[in-house]
Amino acid sequence: MLSDNIQLLRKRAGMSQEQLAELTETSRQTVSKWESGESIPDVIACDRMAEAFGVALEDMLHYEEKNKSLPLPPKGKHMFGTVTVGARGQIVLPKKAREVFQIKAGDTIMVLGDEAQWIALVKADDMIDFVQQALKMANQKDKN
Structure with a gap:
C-alpha cells in the first residue's frame, strides 16, 4: 500500500529515486527500501512526499489503487467510488x-x-x- 503509493507517485512525478531522496533528505537506498516495503518512511518524510506529490497525507498512506478502479487523487480532490441510482432516482452518498x-x-x-x-x-x-x-x-x- 504505502510502498506502492510512493513508487507510483514518484514515477507519476517523473522523479528518480535519487531526486526523492534529496527531497526527503535521505539516501537513494532508503527510498528503494520504502518502495520495496523493506522499511517505511518517518512522518516528516511522508509529509514532504505528500506535499511534493500534491496528495493528501492520509491518501498517500492508506489509498489502495489496486482495490479501487480510480487513481490516487490530488490533494483536495476526492473520488468516493460509485453509487447506484435507484428506481426513483435516489442515490446514497458514500x-x-x-x-x-x-x-x-x-x-x-x-x-x-x-x-x-x-x-x-x-x-x-x-x-x-x-x-x-x-x-x-x-x-x-x-x-x-
Whole structure:
C-alpha cells in the first residue's frame, strides 16, 4: 500500500529515486527500501512526499489503487467510488463523502445541472449565500 503509493507517485512525478531522496533528505537506498516495503518512511518524510506529490497525507498512506478502479487523487480532490441510482432516482452518498463534506440527515442540497458538464451537488445554504452576494454586487454596480 504505502510502498506502492510512493513508487507510483514518484514515477507519476517523473522523479528518480535519487531526486526523492534529496527531497526527503535521505539516501537513494532508503527510498528503494520504502518502495520495496523493506522499511517505511518517518512522518516528516511522508509529509514532504505528500506535499511534493500534491496528495493528501492520509491518501498517500492508506489509498489502495489496486482495490479501487480510480487513481490516487490530488490533494483536495476526492473520488468516493460509485453509487447506484435507484428506481426513483435516489442515490446514497458514500459515508466518506458525507464525512468529508459534513453532510448530515436533514441537510438541504441543491442539484445543479449543465448538459455539457453534468450534475453538481451544492449545499443549498451556500448557494443561496452566493446568489445573494452576486445580487448585492450587481445592485451596487447599477447604482454606480
